[in-house]
Amino acid sequence: MTITSPQGFRAAGVTAGLKASGKPDVALVVNDGPSDVAAAVFTTNRCKANPVLWSEQVMQGNKAKAVVLNSGGANCYTGPEGFQNTHASAELVADKLGIGAIDVVVCSTGLIGEQLQADKLMAGITDAAAGLSTAGGPAAAEAIMTTDTRSKEALREGGGWSIGGMAKGAGMLAPALATMLVVVTTDAQVDADTADRALRAATRVTFDRLDSDGCMSTNDTVLLMCSGASGVTPDEAEFTARLTELCHDLAQQLLGDAEGADHDIAIEVVNAATEDDAVEVGRAIARSNLFKTAVFGKDPNWGRILASVGTTNAAFEPGALDVAFNGVWICKDGQPGEPRDKVDLTERAVSVIVDLKAGEEKATIWTNDLTHAYVHENSAYST
Amino acid sequence: MTITSPQGFRAAGVTAGLKASGKPDVALVVNDGPSDVAAAVFTTNRCKANPVLWSEQVMQGNKAKAVVLNSGGANCYTGPEGFQNTHASAELVADKLGIGAIDVVVCSTGLIGEQLQADKLMAGITDAAAGLSTAGGPAAAEAIMTTDTRSKEALREGGGWSIGGMAKGAGMLAPALATMLVVVTTDAQVDADTADRALRAATRVTFDRLDSDGCMSTNDTVLLMCSGASGVTPDEAEFTARLTELCHDLAQQLLGDAEGADHDIAIEVVNAATEDDAVEVGRAIARSNLFKTAVFGKDPNWGRILASVGTTNAAFEPGALDVAFNGVWICKDGQPGEPRDKVDLTERAVSVIVDLKAGEEKATIWTNDLTHAYVHENSAYST
Known part of the structure; x- marks a missing residue:
């Protein structure tokens, strides 16, 4: 192979x-x-x-x-x-x-x-x-x-x-x-x-x-x-x-094998108006250092996800957003849903699903968490 | 007061x-x-x-x-x-x-x-x-x-x-x-x-x-x-x-007083075609985790700055870019300039100047470095 x-x-x-x-x-x-x-x-x-x-x-x-x-x-x-x-x-x-x-x-x-x-x-x-x-x-x-x-x-x-x-x-x-x-x-x-x-x-x-x-x-x-x-x-x-x-x-x-990562995160954005919307939302979440540090801390911080979604131009209603971590819908309609302590983020693989309720398109963006090791590796790389 | x-x-x-x-x-x-x-x-x-x-x-x-x-x-x-x-x-x-x-x-x-x-x-x-x-x-x-x-x-x-x-x-x-x-x-x-x-x-x-x-x-x-x-x-x-x-x-x-920061960084973009161009370039650099970790590591990594500039739509020629760290022009015309070991990044205040050579406008964006303490504070914040 x-x-x-x-x-x-x-x-x-x-x-x-x-x-x-x-x-x-x-x-x-x-x-x-x-x-x-x-x-x-x-x-x-x-x-x-x-x-x-x-x-x-x-x-x-x-x-x-x-x-x-x-x-x-x-x-x-x-x-x-x-x-x-x-x-x-x-x-x-x-x-x-x-x-x-x-x-x-x-x-x-x-x-x-x-x-x-x-x-x-x-x-x-x-x-x-x-x-x-x-x-x-x-x-x-x-x-x-x-x-x-x-x-x-x-x-x-x-x-x-x-x-x-x-x-x-x-x-x-x-x-x-x-x-x-x-x-x-x-x-x-x-x-x-x-x-x-x-x-x-x-x-x-x-x-x-x-x-x-x-x-x-x-x-x-x-x-x-x-x-x-x-x-x-x-x-x-x-x-x-x-x-x-x-x-x-x-x-x-x-x-x-990403530098210093503890978690591999699949961000699936579903029911988007367009595939471009889904990609834009997924990428905004993937680039949030606050979201990425939260995952490193095993914290299913859905508020930081909604805050990232809110920076995009995608079609959605803020009060209608649902978010799941590893299958647990801890945010329903823009408010707390199932208890966050039902989410276990100890495994390397993390699934995040964001339901925009604005259409039928979807896309997945993959990213990593932001860790001490990332900071270490990239601050020391050329020295 | x-x-x-x-x-x-x-x-x-x-x-x-x-x-x-x-x-x-x-x-x-x-x-x-x-x-x-x-x-x-x-x-x-x-x-x-x-x-x-x-x-x-x-x-x-x-x-x-x-x-x-x-x-x-x-x-x-x-x-x-x-x-x-x-x-x-x-x-x-x-x-x-x-x-x-x-x-x-x-x-x-x-x-x-x-x-x-x-x-x-x-x-x-x-x-x-x-x-x-x-x-x-x-x-x-x-x-x-x-x-x-x-x-x-x-x-x-x-x-x-x-x-x-x-x-x-x-x-x-x-x-x-x-x-x-x-x-x-x-x-x-x-x-x-x-x-x-x-x-x-x-x-x-x-x-x-x-x-x-x-x-x-x-x-x-x-x-x-x-x-x-x-x-x-x-x-x-x-x-x-x-x-x-x-x-x-x-x-x-x-x-x-930014969370976990070791350095305050002023990114001044000069000789831009428009003020919007200068802001776009400054913000792109300010959002590069690789640039921010490098500053934490006291590494004047101008290559990561040029790579960030290259993601923008601002007017510039890649082979004409100059970059200074704390007054030392370590990148001239898109190539190595003065020796990088002349740059001292031990102080909290860091000045970065990027010369786009495309006009007469300018803007300054302020940011911080990306540190172990940032990761710690933001991974532990809600727990």
């Missing part, structure tokens, strides 16, 4: 010395075809890292033959020298593989505002190219970790084809400067338009709804590479469904 | 027993006139507390003869019974003072989702009415405290008139469920339109730009009462200037 499980892919993960810890920090994933169709979504942050600026150019052609990823440095806000390092990475990969640099996506993660050590990076890329194998997926997944405590991989099977994935980070396809990088591989035969539609559909309801700490990264990238090596062209709806399942699986792994 | 310093006002603060701590929890402020002109601004949260719903009705007439405030319970999300308690408070004050209930503003602060103990509250109001005096300002300021570690008062003098103020809370005229309540008194002769314009002008650049933790309260109220007892009608510009100074003073006292 890794990115080299689908046919047509080789990968490697090596130690280049970019990380002070001496752990693996350069990964390479190659699509040996026959197809080189690819799709990608990038951070919407306007201050983008150099690898994102480069990779957006690569993806103009809707194809990619390789992706090189490094941890130990985000190569962000590093100016022309930083862009040159990204470009040189792609050039070196292209040279080793006999392809064009414009076919090579580049991803970086780590501290921002510092130059990568170019000599170590280039040596690492050379090593990775020499070490490529169809068993290299797990090593690649390990090499992209930063503050992750474990590598994240997933696999879904179709009829004669499969989709593999790896991910790092603790955030959403926007949030968390603990950048999220995701590489998904498939041996299904998929054309460029289908790949793009399927990837956007899958990320919209998975990574896009993961909002660990509301902070948007400069480096987030989700890349889908399609080798076509299975020779099977799947039904688009089925392909999208399996891809969405895989992205959900990876997103939940990211949530479960 | 208190709300009873201007002529025409009496106040009291008493212990009604609403707080488990046994500290003072009911305050009453009376305007003896001759004028009863008043102005107010309330939270923009759509889920408003009962006292806000009531007081918005009172202020339709642009006048108020008294304000009764309680700590020990926000009377929010308490339904019709809660509204009845608010109404009964106003009725009792009116009865004791021989005025109409519709002339009585009501403010509450404390936990939300719980009914006030009406019998204790009513007994407290009776005591407060009996104890009104022209020396009662400091007692009133003390009785509205919740998690505040000290009471907040201020005074500004005009030519023959003055403005007094008291405040409680740790947040902004929006943020912080640690509700912000502010009562301002003046003996200047001011008409209703002038009072309203002056109060909105003053709060717009003071309380509105205090963003301690990005959470909008359900109870926030800023009330200005004008007795006219000095007999002096000030120039509107001068009155607005003194009122703005007073509000700034109180806002800085709130910032300095």
Whole structure:
């Protein structure tokens, strides 16, 4: 269950010395075809890292033959020298593989505002190219970790084809400067338009709804590479469904490993007038530090939820709102409902349901609690 | 330097027993006139507390003869019974003072989702009415405290008139469920339109730009009462200037006492295309948990600032941004500038300047760092 499980892919993960810890920090994933169709979504942050600026150019052609990823440095806000390092990475990969640099996506993660050590990076890329194998997926997944405590991989099977994935980070396809990088591989035969539609559909309801700490990264990238090596062209709806399942699986792994978190919180907003309303309400709650600290304190503080709902433009009547924690409706019609001591928040998984009573749409946003460990990890990260 | 310093006002603060701590929890402020002109601004949260719903009705007439405030319970999300308690408070004050209930503003602060103990509250109001005096300002300021570690008062003098103020809370005229309540008194002769314009002008650049933790309260109220007892009608510009100074003073006292904060951070955004752009950028930075934890860790992490700027719609070029911490320009043109070890963040006061190089407008947003103590205080608050 890794990115080299689908046919047509080789990968490697090596130690280049970019990380002070001496752990693996350069990964390479190659699509040996026959197809080189690819799709990608990038951070919407306007201050983008150099690898994102480069990779957006690569993806103009809707194809990619390789992706090189490094941890130990985000190569962000590093100016022309930083862009040159990204470009040189792609050039070196292209040279080793006999392809064009414009076919090579580049991803970086780590501290921002510092130059990568170019000599170590280039040596690492050379090593990775020499070490490529169809068993290299797990090593690649390990090499992209930063503050992750474990590598994240997933696999879904179709009829004669499969989709593999790896991910790092603790955030959403926007949030968390603990950048999220995701590489998904498939041996299904998929054309460029289908790949793009399927990837956007899958990320919209998975990574896009993961909002660990509301902070948007400069480096987030989700890349889908399609080798076509299975020779099977799947039904688009089925392909999208399996891809969405895989992205959900990876997103939940990211949530479960979020920096310093004690709780994984699923905020389900139901009976909204529109899906956008449901997402807006869920995201407002997910970004309330007072709500998040309350969950850390095992306090089912529904008042802080209503206060967050009240900051949105969604359709609802304040006196009609219901809120449940772990299935106990402790707020009914904007007032105290069942006794709050019936709610047990000792488990890591927490369910919050907010009933807007304004329509029939719904959405789920996933977030984490705000803990002492979050403060510790993020106040000490660069020192 | 208190709300009873201007002529025409009496106040009291008493212990009604609403707080488990046994500290003072009911305050009453009376305007003896001759004028009863008043102005107010309330939270923009759509889920408003009962006292806000009531007081918005009172202020339709642009006048108020008294304000009764309680700590020990926000009377929010308490339904019709809660509204009845608010109404009964106003009725009792009116009865004791021989005025109409519709002339009585009501403010509450404390936990939300719980009914006030009406019998204790009513007994407290009776005591407060009996104890009104022209020396009662400091007692009133003390009785509205919740998690505040000290009471907040201020005074500004005009030519023959003055403005007094008291405040409680740790947040902004929006943020912080640690509700912000502010009562301002003046003996200047001011008409209703002038009072309203002056109060909105003053709060717009003071309380509105205090963003301690990005959470909008359900109870926030800023009330200005004008007795006219000095007999002096000030120039509107001068009155607005003194009122703005007073509000700034109180806002800085709130910032300095914010829950669990180690640092007070002034984020000044300069050379913006519009003032709105400057406010949007400042607020985005103030709401970044990663920036706020970095300051707690004494880390001048300008990368997290640029990442926040990148989430806004303000006019700027990513490669042109400059950032200074305490006067040291450690980011120039979107790249590393002066050495970061020249920045010393050991003092409580922190200055951040972001130069957008897109125009000539500017704005300052004040916030706090995100600390272990914040997490502790807000995870344990209701338990």
